[in-house]
Amino acid sequence: MPTEPIGLSRDLPAKRVMRTMVDGQDIAVWRSASGKIAAWANRCPHRGMRLSHGFVRGENLACLYHGWHYGAHGRCTYIPAHPELEPPATIMAQAFSVEERDGLIWVASDGTAEPRGLPGGLAPLRSLTFQTAKSEASEAFSSTPFEGNPPAVQSSDAGGIVLRVDVDSRTLNIAAALHEANQGETTAHLLVSDEATPAQKVSLSRWCEAVRRRAEAHVTTRGQENAA
Amino acid sequence: MSFTLYNWVLSGNCYKVRLLASLLDVAYETVAVDFHPGQQHKSEAMLALNPAGTLPVLVAGDLVLTETPAMLAWIAATFDPSGRWWPTNDARAMAEVMEWLAFSSALTATSGEARLKAVLDRPIDLPKALAGAERCFRQLEQHLVERRFGGGVWLVGDHPTIADIACFPYVALSPDGGLEHDAFPAIREWLYAIRGLPGFKTMPGIHELHELREGEAVHG
Numbered sequence A: 001m002p003t004e005p006i007g008l009s010r011d012l013p014a015k016r017v018m019r020t021m022v023d024g025q026d027i028a029v030w031r032s033a034s035g036k037i038a039a040w041a042n043r044c045p046h047r048g049m050r051l052s053h054g055f056v057r058g059e060n061l062a063c064l065y066h067g068w069h070y071g072a073h074g075r076c077t078y079i080p081a082h083p084e085l086e087p088p089a090t091i092m093a094q095a096f097s098v099e100e101r102d103g104l105i106w107v108a109s110d111g112t113a114e115p116r117g118l119p120g121g122l123a124p125l126r127s128l129t130f131q132t133a134k135s136e137a138s139e140a141f142s143s144t145p146f147e148g149n150p151p152a153v154q155s156s157d158a159g160g161i162v163l164r165v166d167v168d169s170r171t172l173n174i175a176a177a178l179h180e181a182n183q184g185e186t187t188a189h190l191l192v193s194d195e196a197t198p199a200q201k202v203s204l205s206r207w208c209e210a211v212r213r214r215a216e217a218h219v220t221t222r223g224q225e226n227a228a
Numbered sequence B: 001m002s003f004t005l006y007n008w009v010l011s012g013n014c015y016k017v018r019l020l021a022s023l024l025d026v027a028y029e030t031v032a033v034d035f036h037p038g039q040q041h042k043s044e045a046m047l048a049l050n051p052a053g054t055l056p057v058l059v060a061g062d063l064v065l066t067e068t069p070a071m072l073a074w075i076a077a078t079f080d081p082s083g084r085w086w087p088t089n090d091a092r093a094m095a096e097v098m099e100w101l102a103f104s105s106a107l108t109a110t111s112g113e114a115r116l117k118a119v120l121d122r123p124i125d126l127p128k129a130l131a132g133a134e135r136c137f138r139q140l141e142q143h144l145v146e147r148r149f150g151g152g153v154w155l156v157g158d159h160p161t162i163a164d165i166a167c168f169p170y171v172a173l174s175p176d177g178g179l180e181h182d183a184f185p186a187i188r189e190w191l192y193a194i195r196g197l198p199g200f201k202t203m204p205g206i207h208e209l210h211e212l213r214e215g216e217a218v219h220g
Protein backbone atom coordinates (compact mmCIF):
# COMPACT_ATOMS: atom_id res chain seq x y z
CA MET A 1 0.00 0.00 0.00
CA PRO A 2 1.12 3.60 -0.54
CA THR A 3 4.28 4.86 1.09
CA GLU A 4 4.34 8.64 0.84
CA PRO A 5 7.09 11.23 1.42
CA ILE A 6 5.58 13.42 4.13
CA GLY A 7 8.39 15.81 5.00
CA LEU A 8 12.09 16.55 5.16
CA SER A 9 13.82 14.96 8.15
CA ARG A 10 15.45 18.34 8.77
CA ASP A 11 12.01 19.90 9.34
CA LEU A 12 11.18 17.52 12.18
CA PRO A 13 13.89 18.04 14.83
CA ALA A 14 13.83 16.22 18.17
CA LYS A 15 10.84 17.02 20.39
CA ARG A 16 8.59 18.21 17.55
CA VAL A 17 5.28 17.01 16.23
CA MET A 18 3.85 17.47 12.74
CA ARG A 19 0.65 16.45 11.00
CA THR A 20 0.06 14.85 7.62
CA MET A 21 -2.51 12.91 5.62
CA VAL A 22 -1.59 9.65 3.93
CA ASP A 23 -4.15 7.81 1.84
CA GLY A 24 -6.97 9.68 3.59
CA GLN A 25 -5.64 8.91 7.10
CA ASP A 26 -4.91 11.76 9.48
CA ILE A 27 -1.48 11.10 11.01
CA ALA A 28 0.68 12.73 13.70
CA VAL A 29 4.41 12.27 13.14
CA TRP A 30 6.75 13.10 16.00
CA ARG A 31 10.36 12.73 17.12
CA SER A 32 11.35 11.93 20.69
CA ALA A 33 14.04 13.71 22.70
CA SER A 34 16.50 10.95 21.78
CA GLY A 35 15.58 11.23 18.08
CA LYS A 36 13.19 8.29 17.57
CA ILE A 37 10.51 8.97 14.99
CA ALA A 38 6.96 7.61 15.13
CA ALA A 39 3.76 8.02 13.07
CA TRP A 40 0.41 7.51 14.77
CA ALA A 41 -3.23 7.98 13.91
CA ASN A 42 -3.97 11.60 14.82
CA ARG A 43 -6.58 10.61 17.36
CA CYS A 44 -5.97 10.37 21.07
CA PRO A 45 -7.38 7.05 22.36
CA HIS A 46 -8.81 8.94 25.33
CA ARG A 47 -11.32 11.33 23.73
CA GLY A 48 -10.20 11.46 20.12
CA MET A 49 -8.47 14.85 20.21
CA ARG A 50 -5.62 15.49 17.79
CA LEU A 51 -2.31 14.10 18.98
CA SER A 52 -0.58 16.52 16.60
CA HIS A 53 -1.48 19.26 19.10
CA GLY A 54 0.40 17.37 21.79
CA PHE A 55 3.93 17.86 23.00
CA VAL A 56 6.92 15.62 23.41
CA ARG A 57 8.07 14.72 26.88
CA GLY A 58 11.24 12.69 26.65
CA GLU A 59 10.34 9.46 24.86
CA ASN A 60 6.59 10.04 25.16
CA LEU A 61 4.05 12.12 23.32
CA ALA A 62 1.68 13.89 25.73
CA CYS A 63 -1.81 14.75 24.55
CA LEU A 64 -2.53 18.47 24.96
CA TYR A 65 -6.02 17.92 26.30
CA HIS A 66 -5.81 15.75 29.43
CA GLY A 67 -2.13 14.91 29.32
CA TRP A 68 -2.24 11.18 28.65
CA HIS A 69 1.22 9.97 27.60
CA TYR A 70 1.96 7.50 24.81
CA GLY A 71 5.32 5.82 24.28
CA ALA A 72 6.88 2.96 22.30
CA HIS A 73 4.46 1.33 19.81
CA GLY A 74 1.77 3.86 20.77
CA ARG A 75 1.14 2.34 24.19
CA CYS A 76 -0.37 4.56 26.83
CA THR A 77 2.22 4.97 29.58
CA TYR A 78 0.69 7.49 31.95
CA ILE A 79 -2.68 8.99 32.86
CA PRO A 80 -2.24 12.16 34.95
CA ALA A 81 -5.64 11.83 36.65
CA HIS A 82 -4.60 8.37 37.92
CA PRO A 83 -0.86 8.66 38.47
CA GLU A 84 -0.56 5.34 40.36
CA LEU A 85 -2.37 3.39 37.67
CA GLU A 86 -0.46 1.21 35.23
CA PRO A 87 -2.48 1.98 32.07
CA PRO A 88 -4.05 -1.11 30.47
CA ALA A 89 -2.05 -2.41 27.48
CA THR A 90 -5.17 -2.13 25.34
CA ILE A 91 -4.98 1.69 25.34
CA MET A 92 -2.84 2.31 22.27
CA ALA A 93 -2.48 4.93 19.59
CA GLN A 94 -2.64 3.27 16.18
CA ALA A 95 0.92 3.17 14.80
CA PHE A 96 1.95 3.40 11.13
CA SER A 97 5.21 2.30 9.60
CA VAL A 98 7.66 5.19 9.14
CA GLU A 99 11.15 5.23 7.59
CA GLU A 100 13.73 7.91 6.97
CA ARG A 101 15.93 7.77 3.91
CA ASP A 102 17.77 10.32 1.77
CA GLY A 103 16.70 13.13 4.10
CA LEU A 104 13.00 12.35 3.68
CA ILE A 105 10.38 10.92 6.03
CA TRP A 106 8.25 8.19 4.45
CA VAL A 107 5.00 6.90 5.99
CA ALA A 108 2.92 3.91 4.88
CA SER A 109 -0.84 3.96 5.41
CA ASP A 110 -0.76 0.16 5.60
CA GLY A 111 2.01 -2.43 5.97
CA THR A 112 5.70 -1.56 5.99
CA ALA A 113 7.00 1.73 4.61
CA GLU A 114 9.08 1.27 1.47
CA PRO A 115 10.85 4.50 0.51
CA ARG A 116 11.55 5.03 -3.16
CA GLY A 117 15.15 5.29 -4.27
CA LEU A 118 16.66 8.71 -4.96
CA PRO A 119 20.05 9.67 -6.35
CA GLY A 120 22.72 9.99 -3.64
CA GLY A 121 24.51 13.15 -2.58
CA LEU A 122 21.42 15.25 -1.96
CA ALA A 123 20.72 17.74 0.83
CA PRO A 124 17.38 19.24 1.91
CA LEU A 125 16.24 22.40 0.12
CA ARG A 126 12.65 23.07 1.25
CA SER A 127 9.06 21.82 1.17
CA LEU A 128 6.26 23.81 -0.39
CA THR A 129 2.59 23.14 -0.91
CA PHE A 130 0.75 23.63 -4.20
CA GLN A 131 -2.99 24.02 -4.56
CA THR A 132 -2.89 21.56 -7.45
CA ALA A 133 -2.91 17.84 -8.12
CA LYS A 134 0.39 15.97 -8.17
CA SER A 135 0.49 15.66 -11.95
CA GLU A 136 0.19 19.43 -12.38
CA ALA A 137 2.98 20.09 -9.90
CA SER A 138 5.18 17.55 -11.65
CA GLU A 139 4.43 19.09 -15.05
CA ALA A 140 5.38 22.55 -13.80
CA PHE A 141 8.71 21.34 -12.37
CA SER A 142 9.77 20.01 -15.76
CA SER A 143 8.48 23.00 -17.76
CA THR A 144 9.46 26.05 -15.69
CA PRO A 145 12.74 27.53 -16.94
CA PHE A 146 15.52 28.00 -14.43
CA GLU A 147 17.69 31.00 -15.35
CA GLY A 148 16.34 30.90 -18.88
CA ASN A 149 16.71 27.17 -19.57
CA PRO A 150 14.25 24.36 -19.01
CA PRO A 151 15.64 21.80 -16.55
CA ALA A 152 16.73 18.41 -17.93
CA VAL A 153 14.43 15.67 -16.68
CA GLN A 154 16.44 12.69 -15.42
CA SER A 155 13.52 10.59 -14.30
CA SER A 156 9.87 11.10 -13.56
CA ASP A 157 7.18 8.89 -12.13
CA ALA A 158 4.02 9.14 -10.07
CA GLY A 159 6.04 9.79 -6.92
CA GLY A 160 8.14 12.65 -8.16
CA ILE A 161 10.73 13.94 -10.53
CA VAL A 162 14.52 14.22 -10.70
CA LEU A 163 15.94 17.15 -12.65
CA ARG A 164 19.30 18.55 -13.56
CA VAL A 165 20.02 22.27 -13.84
CA ASP A 166 23.12 24.23 -14.75
CA VAL A 167 24.06 26.99 -12.39
CA ASP A 168 27.34 28.92 -12.23
CA SER A 169 28.91 26.39 -14.68
CA ARG A 170 28.01 23.55 -12.31
CA THR A 171 25.38 20.89 -12.79
CA LEU A 172 23.10 20.29 -9.83
CA ASN A 173 20.61 17.48 -9.27
CA ILE A 174 17.22 18.41 -7.89
CA ALA A 175 14.75 15.82 -6.62
CA ALA A 176 11.12 16.73 -5.95
CA ALA A 177 9.29 14.05 -3.97
CA LEU A 178 5.59 14.74 -4.37
CA HIS A 179 2.83 13.99 -1.90
CA GLU A 180 -0.82 14.78 -2.62
CA ALA A 181 -1.88 14.93 1.03
CA ASN A 182 -5.39 16.05 0.17
CA GLN A 183 -7.00 15.91 -3.23
CA GLY A 184 -5.85 18.91 -5.22
CA GLU A 185 -3.20 19.83 -2.63
CA THR A 186 0.32 18.61 -3.25
CA THR A 187 3.44 19.13 -1.19
CA ALA A 188 6.79 19.01 -2.97
CA HIS A 189 9.74 18.02 -0.79
CA LEU A 190 12.87 19.22 -2.52
CA LEU A 191 16.43 18.05 -2.25
CA VAL A 192 19.43 19.45 -4.11
CA SER A 193 23.03 18.30 -4.67
CA ASP A 194 24.83 18.84 -1.40
CA GLU A 195 27.49 21.05 -3.01
CA ALA A 196 24.92 23.80 -3.73
CA THR A 197 25.94 27.08 -2.08
CA PRO A 198 23.52 29.15 0.03
CA ALA A 199 23.18 31.63 -2.88
CA GLN A 200 22.36 28.81 -5.30
CA LYS A 201 19.81 27.47 -2.85
CA VAL A 202 18.17 30.90 -2.74
CA SER A 203 17.95 30.92 -6.57
CA LEU A 204 16.50 27.42 -6.58
CA SER A 205 14.03 28.26 -3.82
CA ARG A 206 12.80 31.24 -5.87
CA TRP A 207 12.54 29.02 -8.92
CA CYS A 208 10.31 26.71 -6.83
CA GLU A 209 8.02 29.69 -6.22
CA ALA A 210 7.87 30.25 -10.00
CA VAL A 211 7.09 26.55 -10.49
CA ARG A 212 4.22 26.85 -8.04
CA ARG A 213 2.86 30.03 -9.70
CA ARG A 214 2.95 28.24 -13.05
CA ALA A 215 1.18 25.13 -11.75
CA GLU A 216 -1.49 27.12 -9.91
CA ALA A 217 -2.05 29.53 -12.85
CA HIS A 218 -2.58 26.50 -15.06
CA VAL A 219 -5.21 25.17 -12.66
CA THR A 220 -6.95 28.58 -12.45
CA THR A 221 -7.06 28.94 -16.25
CA ARG A 222 -8.48 25.48 -16.63
CA GLY A 223 -11.09 26.21 -13.96
CA GLN A 224 -12.17 29.35 -15.81
CA GLU A 225 -12.41 27.45 -19.10
CA ASN A 226 -14.53 24.79 -17.44
CA ALA A 227 -16.78 27.46 -15.95
CA ALA A 228 -17.17 29.25 -19.33
CA MET B 1 10.00 56.04 32.82
CA SER B 2 7.22 53.54 32.58
CA PHE B 3 3.90 53.32 30.76
CA THR B 4 0.27 52.27 30.95
CA LEU B 5 -1.21 49.81 28.49
CA TYR B 6 -4.95 49.83 27.79
CA ASN B 7 -5.27 46.16 27.23
CA TRP B 8 -7.63 43.39 26.15
CA VAL B 9 -6.19 40.01 26.95
CA LEU B 10 -7.44 38.22 23.79
CA SER B 11 -6.12 40.86 21.36
CA GLY B 12 -3.07 39.83 19.36
CA ASN B 13 -2.00 43.46 19.03
CA CYS B 14 -2.17 44.05 22.81
CA TYR B 15 -0.18 40.85 23.24
CA LYS B 16 2.65 42.21 21.06
CA VAL B 17 3.19 44.97 23.60
CA ARG B 18 2.97 42.63 26.60
CA LEU B 19 5.37 40.21 24.91
CA LEU B 20 8.03 42.79 24.11
CA ALA B 21 7.77 44.30 27.60
CA SER B 22 8.23 40.84 29.07
CA LEU B 23 11.23 40.05 26.83
CA LEU B 24 12.85 43.33 27.85
CA ASP B 25 11.81 42.86 31.47
CA VAL B 26 9.95 46.17 31.63
CA ALA B 27 7.38 46.75 34.37
CA TYR B 28 4.22 48.66 33.40
CA GLU B 29 0.62 49.23 34.42
CA THR B 30 -2.34 47.75 32.59
CA VAL B 31 -5.91 48.96 32.37
CA ALA B 32 -8.26 46.17 31.32
CA VAL B 33 -10.65 47.29 28.58
CA ASP B 34 -13.64 45.05 27.94
CA PHE B 35 -13.48 44.89 24.13
CA HIS B 36 -15.99 42.08 23.97
CA PRO B 37 -18.80 41.97 24.87
CA GLY B 38 -18.51 45.33 26.69
CA GLN B 39 -17.43 47.42 23.66
CA GLN B 40 -15.58 49.52 26.21
CA HIS B 41 -12.98 50.64 23.63
CA LYS B 42 -15.79 52.70 22.09
CA SER B 43 -16.73 54.32 25.41
CA GLU B 44 -16.50 58.12 25.73
CA ALA B 45 -13.52 57.84 28.05
CA MET B 46 -11.59 55.65 25.60
CA LEU B 47 -12.57 57.73 22.55
CA ALA B 48 -11.30 60.80 24.35
CA LEU B 49 -7.94 59.05 24.62
CA ASN B 50 -7.96 57.41 21.18
CA PRO B 51 -10.49 58.82 18.69
CA ALA B 52 -9.90 55.80 16.43
CA GLY B 53 -11.48 53.58 19.07
CA THR B 54 -8.89 50.83 18.66
CA LEU B 55 -6.80 48.81 21.11
CA PRO B 56 -4.16 48.80 22.41
CA VAL B 57 -3.43 52.32 23.60
CA LEU B 58 -0.11 53.13 25.28
CA VAL B 59 0.22 56.15 27.52
CA ALA B 60 3.52 57.42 28.93
CA GLY B 61 3.20 60.88 30.51
CA ASP B 62 1.78 63.07 27.75
CA LEU B 63 2.72 60.56 25.02
CA VAL B 64 -0.27 58.63 23.65
CA LEU B 65 0.37 55.90 21.06
CA THR B 66 -2.39 54.04 19.21
CA GLU B 67 -0.47 52.11 16.53
CA THR B 68 1.18 48.88 17.66
CA PRO B 69 4.38 49.22 15.56
CA ALA B 70 4.95 52.66 17.08
CA MET B 71 4.55 51.21 20.58
CA LEU B 72 7.06 48.45 19.86
CA ALA B 73 9.54 50.96 18.45
CA TRP B 74 9.13 53.29 21.43
CA ILE B 75 9.45 50.51 24.02
CA ALA B 76 12.57 49.10 22.35
CA ALA B 77 14.17 52.52 21.90
CA THR B 78 13.42 53.42 25.52
CA PHE B 79 14.18 50.20 27.37
CA ASP B 80 16.71 48.25 25.25
CA PRO B 81 20.12 49.87 25.75
CA SER B 82 21.74 47.33 23.38
CA GLY B 83 19.77 48.81 20.45
CA ARG B 84 19.35 45.36 18.90
CA TRP B 85 15.56 45.06 19.08
CA TRP B 86 15.08 48.28 17.09
CA PRO B 87 18.35 48.81 15.24
CA THR B 88 18.22 52.52 14.52
CA ASN B 89 21.95 52.91 13.98
CA ASP B 90 22.01 50.45 11.07
CA ALA B 91 20.12 52.02 8.14
CA ARG B 92 19.62 48.77 6.27
CA ALA B 93 18.49 46.72 9.27
CA MET B 94 16.19 49.53 10.40
CA ALA B 95 14.54 49.71 6.96
CA GLU B 96 14.16 45.93 6.82
CA VAL B 97 12.50 45.95 10.23
CA MET B 98 10.11 48.64 8.96
CA GLU B 99 9.23 46.42 5.99
CA TRP B 100 8.14 43.69 8.39
CA LEU B 101 6.31 46.14 10.66
CA ALA B 102 4.23 47.12 7.61
CA PHE B 103 3.80 43.46 6.78
CA SER B 104 2.51 42.85 10.30
CA SER B 105 -0.44 45.13 9.49
CA ALA B 106 -1.25 42.90 6.51
CA LEU B 107 -1.21 39.91 8.87
CA THR B 108 -3.63 41.69 11.21
CA ALA B 109 -5.92 42.51 8.28
CA THR B 110 -6.02 38.90 7.05
CA SER B 111 -5.12 36.28 9.64
CA GLY B 112 -6.28 38.58 12.45
CA GLU B 113 -9.61 39.18 10.68
CA ALA B 114 -10.18 35.46 10.16
CA ARG B 115 -9.63 34.94 13.88
CA LEU B 116 -12.12 37.71 14.80
CA LYS B 117 -14.70 35.91 12.70
CA ALA B 118 -13.96 32.60 14.42
CA VAL B 119 -13.67 33.93 17.98
CA LEU B 120 -16.24 36.78 18.02
CA ASP B 121 -18.31 35.88 14.95
CA ARG B 122 -17.72 39.26 13.39
CA PRO B 123 -19.34 39.76 9.96
CA ILE B 124 -16.21 39.16 7.93
CA ASP B 125 -15.61 37.65 4.49
CA LEU B 126 -13.79 34.59 5.83
CA PRO B 127 -12.64 33.00 2.53
CA LYS B 128 -11.17 36.37 1.49
CA ALA B 129 -9.40 36.84 4.83
CA LEU B 130 -7.99 33.30 4.71
CA ALA B 131 -6.81 33.66 1.10
CA GLY B 132 -5.04 36.88 2.08
CA ALA B 133 -3.49 35.17 5.11
CA GLU B 134 -2.26 32.33 2.91
CA ARG B 135 -0.57 34.85 0.59
CA CYS B 136 1.11 36.52 3.57
CA PHE B 137 2.26 33.17 4.96
CA ARG B 138 3.79 32.16 1.64
CA GLN B 139 5.73 35.40 1.54
CA LEU B 140 6.91 34.94 5.12
CA GLU B 141 7.80 31.29 4.52
CA GLN B 142 9.87 32.18 1.45
CA HIS B 143 11.79 34.79 3.41
CA LEU B 144 12.44 32.46 6.35
CA VAL B 145 13.53 29.64 4.01
CA GLU B 146 16.10 31.98 2.47
CA ARG B 147 17.24 33.21 5.87
CA ARG B 148 17.82 29.62 6.92
CA PHE B 149 20.14 28.88 3.96
CA GLY B 150 22.50 31.46 5.42
CA GLY B 151 22.04 30.18 8.98
CA GLY B 152 19.59 32.97 9.94
CA VAL B 153 16.71 32.39 12.35
CA TRP B 154 15.11 35.83 12.71
CA LEU B 155 13.38 38.06 10.17
CA VAL B 156 16.24 40.58 10.19
CA GLY B 157 19.88 40.16 11.22
CA ASP B 158 21.25 37.81 13.85
CA HIS B 159 19.15 38.92 16.82
CA PRO B 160 15.37 39.05 17.25
CA THR B 161 13.87 42.48 16.56
CA ILE B 162 10.51 44.16 16.98
CA ALA B 163 9.79 42.84 13.46
CA ASP B 164 9.61 39.29 14.85
CA ILE B 165 7.41 40.42 17.73
CA ALA B 166 5.08 42.37 15.42
CA CYS B 167 4.59 39.40 13.08
CA PHE B 168 4.50 36.61 15.66
CA PRO B 169 0.97 36.73 17.19
CA TYR B 170 -1.25 36.64 14.09
CA VAL B 171 0.91 33.91 12.60
CA ALA B 172 0.90 31.86 15.80
CA LEU B 173 -2.86 32.34 16.30
CA SER B 174 -3.88 31.59 12.69
CA PRO B 175 -5.19 28.06 13.44
CA ASP B 176 -7.96 29.77 15.48
CA GLY B 177 -9.18 31.33 12.23
CA GLY B 178 -8.70 28.19 10.17
CA LEU B 179 -5.19 28.45 8.70
CA GLU B 180 -2.92 25.67 10.00
CA HIS B 181 0.88 25.77 10.01
CA ASP B 182 1.40 22.32 8.49
CA ALA B 183 2.33 23.63 5.04
CA PHE B 184 4.93 26.09 6.39
CA PRO B 185 7.93 24.33 7.95
CA ALA B 186 10.18 27.40 8.10
CA ILE B 187 7.40 29.36 9.82
CA ARG B 188 6.99 26.54 12.33
CA GLU B 189 10.71 26.71 13.11
CA TRP B 190 10.58 30.49 13.57
CA LEU B 191 7.52 30.30 15.86
CA TYR B 192 9.38 27.73 17.93
CA ALA B 193 12.46 29.96 18.17
CA ILE B 194 10.38 32.91 19.39
CA ARG B 195 8.61 30.77 21.98
CA GLY B 196 12.02 29.72 23.26
CA LEU B 197 13.25 33.29 23.93
CA PRO B 198 14.12 34.05 27.57
CA GLY B 199 11.25 36.04 29.06
CA PHE B 200 8.73 34.70 26.54
CA LYS B 201 5.14 35.25 27.64
CA THR B 202 2.02 33.37 26.53
CA MET B 203 -1.52 34.46 25.75
CA PRO B 204 -4.68 32.35 25.40
CA GLY B 205 -4.10 30.23 22.28
CA ILE B 206 -0.29 30.48 22.39
CA HIS B 207 1.29 27.86 24.60
CA GLU B 208 4.57 27.79 26.35
CA LEU B 209 7.17 25.35 25.06
CA HIS B 210 6.83 22.51 27.45
CA GLU B 211 10.59 22.44 28.09
CA LEU B 212 10.06 25.68 29.96
CA ARG B 213 7.81 23.78 32.33
CA GLU B 214 10.16 20.83 32.59
CA GLY B 215 10.57 21.69 36.27
CA GLU B 216 7.13 20.20 36.89
CA ALA B 217 6.89 16.49 37.53
CA VAL B 218 7.89 14.79 34.29
CA HIS B 219 6.80 11.24 33.92
CA GLY B 220 9.10 8.57 32.45
Ligand code: FES
Pocket: A044, A045, A046, A047, A048, A049, A063, A064, A065, A066, A067, A068
Ligand atom coordinates in the same frame (compact mmCIF):
# COMPACT_ATOMS: atom_id res chain seq x y z
S1 FES C 1 -8.14 13.53 24.56
FE1 FES C 1 -6.06 13.07 24.77
S2 FES C 1 -5.80 12.97 26.88
FE2 FES C 1 -7.89 13.33 26.69
